[in-house]
Structure formats: structure tokens, C-alpha cells
Amino acid sequence: MLQVTVAGLKLENPLMLASGILDQNGYTMKRILESGAAAVVTKSIGSEPRDGYLPPVIYPIEGGLLNAVGLSNPGIDNIGGEIKIALSAGKPVIGSIFGSTPDEFLKLAISMEEYGVSAVELNLSCPHVQGYGTEVGSDPVLVRNIVKNLKGSLRIPVFSKLSPNVNSVLEIARAASDSDALVLINTVKGMAIDIVAKRPVLSNIYGGLSGSAIKSVGLRYVYEVKREMDIDIIGVGGIENYQDALEYIMAGSKALQIGTALGKFGKSIFYRISTELAEYLSKNNIRSVMDLVGAAQI
Amino acid sequence: MLQVTVAGLKLENPLMLASGILDQNGYTMKRILESGAAAVVTKSIGSEPRDGYLPPVIYPIEGGLLNAVGLSNPGIDNIGGEIKIALSAGKPVIGSIFGSTPDEFLKLAISMEEYGVSAVELNLSCPHVQGYGTEVGSDPVLVRNIVKNLKGSLRIPVFSKLSPNVNSVLEIARAASDSDALVLINTVKGMAIDIVAKRPVLSNIYGGLSGSAIKSVGLRYVYEVKREMDIDIIGVGGIENYQDALEYIMAGSKALQIGTALGKFGKSIFYRISTELAEYLSKNNIRSVMDLVGAAQI
Amino acid sequence: MINSTIVEKIRETPSTITFRFYWEEKVLPGQFIMIWVPGYGEIPMSLSFTGKKKGITVKAYGVPSRKLQELEPGDRIFFMGPYGKPFTESHGKRLLIGSGSGMASLLPLVNQDSTVIVSARNREELLYIGKMQAERVVTITDDGSSGFKGLPHEYLASMDLSVFQRLYVCGPEVMMFKLLPLLMKAGVKAEFSLERSMKCGIGICDSCSIDGFQLCTEGPVVSIEKLSGLNEFGKWKLDHSGKRIEV
Amino acid sequence: MINSTIVEKIRETPSTITFRFYWEEKVLPGQFIMIWVPGYGEIPMSLSFTGKKKGITVKAYGVPSRKLQELEPGDRIFFMGPYGKPFTESHGKRLLIGSGSGMASLLPLVNQDSTVIVSARNREELLYIGKMQAERVVTITDDGSSGFKGLPHEYLASMDLSVFQRLYVCGPEVMMFKLLPLLMKAGVKAEFSLERSMKCGIGICDSCSIDGFQLCTEGPVVSIEKLSGLNEFGKWKLDHSGKRIEV
Numbered sequence A, B: 001m002l003q004v005t006v007a008g009l010k011l012e013n014p015l016m017l018a019s020g021i022l023d024q025n026g027y028t029m030k031r032i033l034e035s036g037a038a039a040v041v042t043k044s045i046g047s048e049p050r051d052g053y054l055p056p057v058i059y060p061i062e063g064g065l066l067n068a069v070g071l072s073n074p075g076i077d078n079i080g081g082e083i084k085i086a087l088s089a090g091k092p093v094i095g096s097i098f099g100s101t102p103d104e105f106l107k108l109a110i111s112m113e114e115y116g117v118s119a120v121e122l123n124l125s126c127p128h129v130q131g132y133g134t135e136v137g138s139d140p141v142l143v144r145n146i147v148k149n150l151k152g153s154l155r156i157p158v159f160s161k162l163s164p165n166v167n168s169v170l171e172i173a174r175a176a177s178d179s180d181a182l183v184l185i186n187t188v189k190g191m192a193i194d195i196v197a198k199r200p201v202l203s204n205i206y207g208g209l210s211g212s213a214i215k216s217v218g219l220r221y222v223y224e225v226k227r228e229m230d231i232d233i234i235g236v237g238g239i240e241n242y243q244d245a246l247e248y249i250m251a252g253s254k255a256l257q258i259g260t261a262l263g264k265f266g267k268s269i270f271y272r273i274s275t276e277l278a279e280y281l282s283k284n285n286i287r288s289v290m291d292l293v294g295a296a297q298i
Numbered sequence C, D: 001m002i003n004s005t006i007v008e009k010i011r012e013t014p015s016t017i018t019f020r021f022y023w024e025e026k027v028l029p030g031q032f033i034m035i036w037v038p039g040y041g042e043i044p045m046s047l048s049f050t051g052k053k054k055g056i057t058v059k060a061y062g063v064p065s066r067k068l069q070e071l072e073p074g075d076r077i078f079f080m081g082p083y084g085k086p087f088t089e090s091h092g093k094r095l096l097i098g099s100g101s102g103m104a105s106l107l108p109l110v111n112q113d114s115t116v117i118v119s120a121r122n123r124e125e126l127l128y129i130g131k132m133q134a135e136r137v138v139t140i141t142d143d144g145s146s147g148f149k150g151l152p153h154e155y156l157a158s159m160d161l162s163v164f165q166r167l168y169v170c171g172p173e174v175m176m177f178k179l180l181p182l183l184m185k186a187g188v189k190a191e192f193s194l195e196r197s198m199k200c201g202i203g204i205c206d207s208c209s210i211d212g213f214q215l216c217t218e219g220p221v222v223s224i225e226k227l228s229g230l231n232e233f234g235k236w237k238l239d240h241s242g243k244r245i246e247v
């Protein structure tokens, strides 16, 4: 009833862990899979180890979080062990990667494939690191080349994760249309100032806004892209309960990712939402959650 | 202590009413001025009367509102009477206008000047009406021409209100740099779905997100533009209390606009925030609120 | 949106239908909800029943109200609310004056101490007649097909209003505008429920404003003292575009 | 951010300083705050005083802790919290074992029924000695400059632990790792306060995780039963980049 197939990938329920939240340590990913997530996406991994920015890198504000972690990651050569630990839970692990060029993305993706991930997710959307993320993901030609290059060389599916911080998400979505799925959305660029210290709180000044504050923005992108394109969509942004999940599904998402809500509700959120979704389906005599995908498209 | 001068305009305090909230009826604007707002901005006015979209046009969600009013307005020929009523409060009224071409903006602005407004605010940013707003405001060449054209022909100052729904706000801000002030930001495009009705709630499907959910986004634009440009900025987006006001001021705003918070707190919000700001200034021995403008720039 | 299932549909008059549905929320007489008719609009409606089993009484005007009337028991209605300030409760004898669908907001105030004046275009459009547990029910019709022929202010001119602790009035603005001088002169305590177009219900859109007051948050119930000070009452309102037009 | 004014600055040892400040919040022993040192970082600190007049005891390591130490009375400190699960309260005799700055989180547990083992590199670095209202205070130094020369687990080998209702341990991970088998064997009730790098305090960033548990929300206090089941304890942690390194 809760099973979905997205980008050819079978998931026991539509809920995955979003990249960057509780997913650098293999044991944590394993525990999240054991807590009911159908899959986890690793923290975005680059070619070299990066310490990221000086804390504060995460700051809670009304309705969500601001983060500028700065793509801290151990580098592709050091992540295999964590993925192995995570895979021991017996569920799909998705490898998130970030790079600057089609070649760099390809190298990272190939390593991920070797580590045994079920799909790669291209981070074309991190809003706060120069040379990566949105800077790459707002250039349609580059995006097209990155995706094409990968699709020719990988056996596993490719997800492209897009940024809301661009003029036209549709343009970028079209450029990434060779992907097996689009992941919508990454964080919205924002900032916070401490009025007593009289300075920005995040050491990077700007960060990405996540959490319920961006739910309506994420929904809008899912809906808009679904309306125009025939491609699998994974919705992400501010999902906290089964109602939010249903909104994203009815907008056009086949699967969902959850990040910030883990801070507020803990890891049991996966179990809670999938139980509630199952109850909703039985109560409404709906055979499969797949039947609701895009139901709100008018 | 609370007096500010923005774009050459003297205001008794930094707080104005934002365009589109409680500002189509002259008596309402008058009452808001009497409740402590230093100025009001009219609803955005176009060349012809427009009914706007079918309701629902405003929908409260967590952390804010979604709206797609659809630029309903009585047309420039019918707004003079309302402005006259508002002006009887003895405080500045700012005329917001929207058009498609430099000439249309100019005609509207000249009428506004004749009606006695203290400044015109160009709506280059409404996210949900085709042919206007963001569609105009994301074209740097058009923006430059609109502003140039006005600056040559008006005696009153020109504010340009920009959209966060563009690739690079800085590019548009630079295009609008002949303005006397920039107003940052308009609403962020979003949507909501009713999962029981299985359809978008707003009749226009998409709407603009306002309220506390977008505060961090507005702050970021104010900060970013202030950092790069030497121009007066009026901050708007999610201001609900004096702390929010200080964040915007320290980011670089000389004046502020308040919209959505009127629904939650009523018209007394102007009086409350200006009283609290005054208390803050005395307590911290700060002579003028102007001394704090941009204080958080590092 | 809040939603509930319609459990009962009652035809009141040729143009008016009452829907009943369960909703736990505490609502007071005079408050209203904004009903969403998906695909056709959103319209304000008073609660004509304010117990746990709530009710609205809908008159057919334009498209949204007509579409609303098409709903059947088992269908869902969608709404937000409750909104607005209620009528002030009072003890002792009360006089209710309701014209047309205006009776809907007064129905929850009807009790055994009430005298109710129900007015309508004609006999068939009189609302709730014979269903009210009131001390006295008076009917007024434009065409004289039932009761007094004329308008409420004409009928009231001959009444002794001093026996009533409080008067409650709801109906077309012209009707209330004509009534106001008479009630002012009589020096009675009275409250009026006003109507303006409403697009938000939460004091944001300005479409319901009268003299700078938002009827959705500061009304729709307005005291006689306040009403008598309003410049726009009975004279001006804004149309959907915001253009000033005569009431 | 929460902020408060430093009202007192006390040099405890050559490397360690206590700051006192008022903060109304109810905080329990073992809980911590994230201190923002504007421009220099953000670091977790246990509350060494948990009454209304709170306190932290800061040891100088890298840049943020050094910059923090430069603050003076009258300056503001910025922080968030409190975070984490506290130590379990207990009645009767308790044994506290604190090494280095680890004593900071144990200080609020000290009472007249406590035996306190304070260990440090040398005599000068022993924390709070002579200030504690404890039944007994034992000192241990690496160099023997005060008390027992050696490490806590060596000293404890000769102690009768059965007299204590509960043990509380905080110090470097290697110290606690060496202590664990001995305490397991003794079969005592014990709690350990663990340390990992922390970037959020709210269970989001994964930098503080050990075996899938987030120390910021599910710790930092961990029971002996739980600790003995952890694969990573005493062996592995992730560096700032997330790279797995030996503890």
C-alpha cells in the first residue's frame, strides 16, 4: 500500500532521509533506516575532504533552520566505510555528490556506484558555497552536460536536486530532464542577525532556510514542474506530518525526503508518518499511495 | 530619536504600511496613519480597474499568508479620492503602481504625483499576475528604462520594489539604481493544497508567501544589496516586533514596511513597535535609529 | 481548510437552503465562516445554528452561492473560521429584525423572550416562520402577501420599543440605514450586523472596511453608537476592484 | 541567541577560567549550552553552576575557547540551550570521577554525601579543589604532583565501590574507556558524560553521533549499560569533515 517506485527504485514507503541531516556517520544512517525511513541520502560528498565553515553553521529560527554547514564532508575516498555500515540495514542508500564539472560529477558517481549505493543524487543546489551547488545548478548548459555525461556511464539511477534560488526552476528542470528523478527543493537562501551582538549569526553570513517555512515554496516547485514535465519527482521541504506528505504527493511527488523535522520530532518521524499515511489510505479506501501522485493538479 | 529620512522623505518613525494590505479604502489608510504608521503605501494601482482573482485569494498557512489577490485595483482614475481621504491624516502617502512599459509607469506616476503622494513605489515584483510584476521586474533592461524614464519627469522620489523570485536580485537592484530607494522584498512564490478537496486552495493555484516565514529571506536581500550598493533601502517581509525591525535596520534598511503582521496583531502594531524601538534606543543610549542602519554589516 | 460533512439539507424558501453539519468549535451568534466552494469562489456566511450541529442558511445570488446550494447530504463543505465579533448577549425582552437572508445571523438569538420581525420580498421568502420558539413573530413583506406591507422602519414607527432590553438587526444596508434614525430617536440599545464583500476574514484585504473599520475583525456586529458615526454607512462601498460605488 | 552579562570571572587553574552570569532557565546537572564566540566559533560547555547564577568553566584549547577566556565581567556571553539529557539524580553516597575540564559537568552534583575524585595532568590543573562541600576529595595527577600518581582506573582498582549508590564520570574518552571494564566488573550503577564535536545541539548535524545516537539530544549523559554496547566508544569518531578517525 505504501510501496512506491521512483526512478525505477522500489521503496517500502515514500519517505527518505534528506541529504545533510544525520547522514555523515554510517551508524546514524543505519539507525535511521531502522527507524522506518525507506532510504537515506548521504551528506553531499565532494572530491576532497572539507571541514566546512566555522560554527555557528546551524541556527534555529521561527518556522525552521538556517544552515551554512559549508559542504563539510570527508571526501569521496573516505565515505565508502560509512556507506557500508549504512547498507548493513538492508535498505537503499543514495549517494549525494557535488562537483564543479561534468567530469568531477562522473568520478564521484562512479565511486558511489562502487560503494553500492542505489542511486546518486546530484547536489545542483547548495546555496552557500562558491563554485558549487547553485552556482553550478543555475547554468542550464552545464546541468545538461553533467546529467548527460552521467546517464551514459552509470547503471544506477540519477536524481538531480534543484535549487529554489534561481530565476526559472523550470528551465533548469528541463536541462536536467535526462535525470531519472528530480529532487525539489533545496534550501532557500536567507540569514539572521543577532541584534545584541549586532552581527549575522552564521559565520558564513548567509545560509539556507529549511523547515516548515519553505513548505509552500517546495510545493509550488513540485506542482509547477509536474504540470510541465513528465518526470519522477521527489518532494522535499518542510515535511513534518502526513498531511504535509499528502500535499507533496498530490502536488506530484512520488517520494519524499525529510530533513529539518528530525530536529523537532526525532527519528521516529519516519515511522509516525508512514503509519499515519497507511491509516489515511485504508480509511479512504485508496489502494496505493501511487494513486494520489499529482491528484491536486487541475 | 525615531525620525528617519529615506530617499529624501522625512518620516516620524521608520514604519510604513506595506502595499496591498488594508490600503484600498481611503478611510482605512487614514485610520492606519492615525494608529502610528509614519506613512502608508497604497495598493498597487494600474491603468484600468481590475477585479482580481476569484476568492480564495488569501490563505493563512503556518508562519504566514499566501495571497494571489491578482492586483485587484480600481484603476488610476479612481484612486484619487481615496488618496485624498488618506492624506487628510496629515502624513505621507506613497502611491504604488504597476505597468508593463516605461510609458505606462510614467503615466501612472504622473497621476499619482497630481494626487499628492509623497513618492511612488514601482511594483516590479508581484509574483502572480502575467505581464506585470516579476515578469517586468526580472528584465534588467526594462527595469533600467522604467526607472530612468520616471526620474527625468517626476519631482517626487521613486522607490523600486523588487522580487525575491529572480536569479540575481543584485542584478535587478543595479538596474534600478537610479531609484531613490529600493524596497526589499515582495512575496516569495508558493502554494498550498487542500488534501481533502485534493486541489490548490488559491483559485490562482500559486500565490505569494508573506509573513514571518520570509523574514530571513528579506533580511538576506537587504544585507546583500546594502553590502554592494550605496542606496537607501526599505526593508519588508515578516516584521512583527521591534526585534525584527532592528534586524532589518541593522542589515541596512533605513525604513520598514509592515503587512501581514496586521492580520495577527491589528493596526496597533505600528504604535507598539515604535514605542518599543524608542525604549530600546533610550535604554542603549542610542541617539537616533539612523545610527543603527547597517550596523550588522561585517 | 476545515471541512465537515453535510448531514441535512433543508429548503427554507424558493431561494434559500439551510445546510447542517457537525463542527465542535464554539461559535457565538453573529459570527461567521468563510465557505470555500472549490472552483467557484469563497463567500462569508453567518452561522444560523451555533450548537455542535452547526448550520448555515444560504440564499442564491451569484455563482458561488448557487454552487453551494447544489451540495447534498454526504458532501463535504470547506470553510475557515469562526470570524468576527458576536452580538452582545442580553437578558429580558429582545427585538430581532431580520430582512432576507439577514435572518440567518439572528436565528441563534431567538428565544422565548424574543419578538422577531421577519421581512422579505414576499410571503414565500420569509425565513424560519413557524419554526421559531419566540414570544411573537411579526412578518413584513414588500408586496403585502404576508403581514405588514412595507418596510421594517415603517412598521417600527408605530411600535413601543421601550419594552425591549436590546434590538438586533440584520438585513440589506438600505433597510438598516432607514431604520437607524428611528432607533436613534427611540434611544434604544441596538446592534446591527453589516455586510461588505469579504476576501480574507482576517483584517488584511480591506474589502470589508467601513470608515476604516474592518467588518471581518471589528464587526460584522456594530453598535448603534458606532454605526451612527460612520460616514460610509448607507452611502458608499468599494466594488471588487476597489472602486468607490454607491451602496 | 540568549545573552547574559558576565558578573564574575574566576581563574581556576592556569588553563581554566569560570564565568558566572544570571540566567533564569531551569538547568539540570549534565546539561550544556552552545556558546557563541562571535567571529571565532561556537562550542559546547557544561553548566558548572546550575542555580539562578549560572556558571561555565572553560579550559583553553583552540581559538574559540581562548577567545572566550578573554571576556571580562560586564561583557556579554551569547549562547543557546540548555541542551541534552541530565544525569539521573540519586540518594545516598555517590562517587564523582572528573578528569580535566570534565569536572565542570560534575560540580553541580557535589554534595556532602559525595566522594570526588579529581584528576588532572598536574597539581595546578586540579579543578575546584578546596571549594567543594564533599565528604571526601581525592586527587590524582599524571605526574604525581598531588595525590595518587597515575590514572583514575588504576586508583579505582583498589577501591570498594559497593558503598556508592551511583557513580558519575566525566573526562577524556580514553580515561572513561579504561574505566569502563572495571566498573562493569564491579556491577555498579554509573553514568558517563561523553564528548564529541558539536555543531548544532539539536540532533541535525550528526557531528556528535556515537553508534547512531546523538549525544546532543540523547546524551551527553549515557548509562553504563548503554555505553558498554557502543561500537564506536573509545575507538572511533568523525573529524570536522566527517572523516572517521581514531579517538
Ligand SMILES: Cc1cc2nc3c(=O)[nH]c(=O)nc-3n(C[C@H](O)[C@H](O)[C@H](O)COP(=O)(O)OP(=O)(O)OC[C@H]3O[C@@H](n4cnc5c(N)ncnc54)[C@H](O)[C@@H]3O)c2cc1C
Pocket: B051, B052, B053, B054, B055, B072, C032, C041, C042, C043, C044, C045, C046, C047, C048, C056, C057, C058, C059, C060, C061, C062, C063, C064, C065, C066, C101, C104, C105, C194, C195, C196, C197, C198, C199, C220, C240
Ligand atoms: C458577515 C456576513 C455574513 C453573511 N451571512 C449570510 C448568510 O448567512 N446567508 C446568506 O445567504 N448570505 C450571507 N451573506 C451574504 C453572502 O456572503 C453573499 O450573499 C454572497 O457572498 C453572495 O454570493 P454570490 O454567489 O453572489 O457571489 P458573488 O457576489 O458573485 O461573489 C462572492 C464573493 O466572491 C468575491 N468575488 C466574486 N467575483 C469576484 C471577482 N471577479 N473578483 C474578485 N472577487 C470576486 C467577492 O469578494 C464576494 O465576496 C453574509 C455576508 C457577510 C459579509
Ligand SMILES: Cc1cc2nc3c(=O)[nH]c(=O)nc-3n(C[C@H](O)[C@H](O)[C@H](O)COP(=O)(O)OP(=O)(O)OC[C@H]3O[C@@H](n4cnc5c(N)ncnc54)[C@H](O)[C@@H]3O)c2cc1C
Pocket: A051, A052, A053, A054, A055, A072, D032, D041, D042, D043, D044, D045, D046, D047, D056, D057, D058, D059, D060, D061, D062, D063, D064, D065, D066, D101, D104, D105, D194, D195, D196, D197, D198, D199, D207, D220, D240
Ligand atoms: C557536552 C559537552 C560539554 C562540554 N563541557 C565543557 C566544559 O564544561 N568545559 C570545557 O572546557 N570544555 C567542555 N567541553 C569541551 C569543549 O567544547 C571543547 O573543549 C571545545 O569545543 C574546544 O574548543 P576549541 O577552542 O579547541 O575549539 P575547536 O576545537 O577549534 O573547535 C570548536 C568547535 O568548532 C568547530 N570547528 C572548529 N573548526 C572548524 C572547522 N574548520 N570546520 C568545522 N567546524 C569547526 C567544531 O565543531 C568544534 O566543536 C564540552 C564538550 C561537550 C561535547
Ligand SMILES: Cc1cc2nc3c(=O)[nH]c(=O)nc-3n(C[C@H](O)[C@H](O)[C@H](O)COP(=O)(O)O)c2cc1C
Pocket: A018, A019, A020, A021, A043, A044, A058, A065, A067, A069, A071, A096, A123, A126, A161, A185, A186, A187, A209, A210, A211, A212, A214, A236, A237, A238, A239, A257, A258, A259, A260, A261, D204, D205
Ligand atoms: C543542516 C542541513 C544540511 C544540509 N546539507 C545538505 C547537503 O549536504 N546536500 C543537499 O543536497 N542538501 C542539504 N540540505 C538540504 C536538505 O536536504 C533539504 O533539501 C532541505 O533542508 C529542505 O528539507 P527540510 O525542510 O525537510 O529540511 C541540508 C539541510 C540542512 C538543514
Ligand SMILES: Cc1cc2nc3c(=O)[nH]c(=O)nc-3n(C[C@H](O)[C@H](O)[C@H](O)COP(=O)(O)O)c2cc1C
Pocket: B018, B019, B020, B021, B043, B044, B058, B065, B067, B069, B071, B096, B123, B126, B161, B185, B186, B187, B209, B210, B211, B212, B214, B236, B237, B238, B239, B257, B258, B259, B260, B261, C204, C205
Ligand atoms: C494580501 C497581500 C496583498 C499584497 N499586495 C501587494 C501589492 O499590491 N503590491 C505590492 O507591491 N506588494 C503587495 N504585497 C506584498 C507586501 O507589500 C509585502 O511586500 C509582503 O507581504 C511582505 O511583507 P509582510 O511579510 O510584512 O507582509 C501584498 C501582500 C499581501 C499579503
Ligand code: FES
Pocket: C197, C198, C199, C200, C201, C202, C203, C204, C205, C206, C207, C208, C209, C214, C215, C216, C217
Ligand atoms: S475581509 Fe479582508 S479585511 Fe475584512
Ligand code: FES
Pocket: D197, D198, D199, D200, D201, D202, D203, D204, D205, D206, D207, D208, D209, D214, D215, D216, D217
Ligand atoms: S550536535 Fe548536531 S546532531 Fe548533535
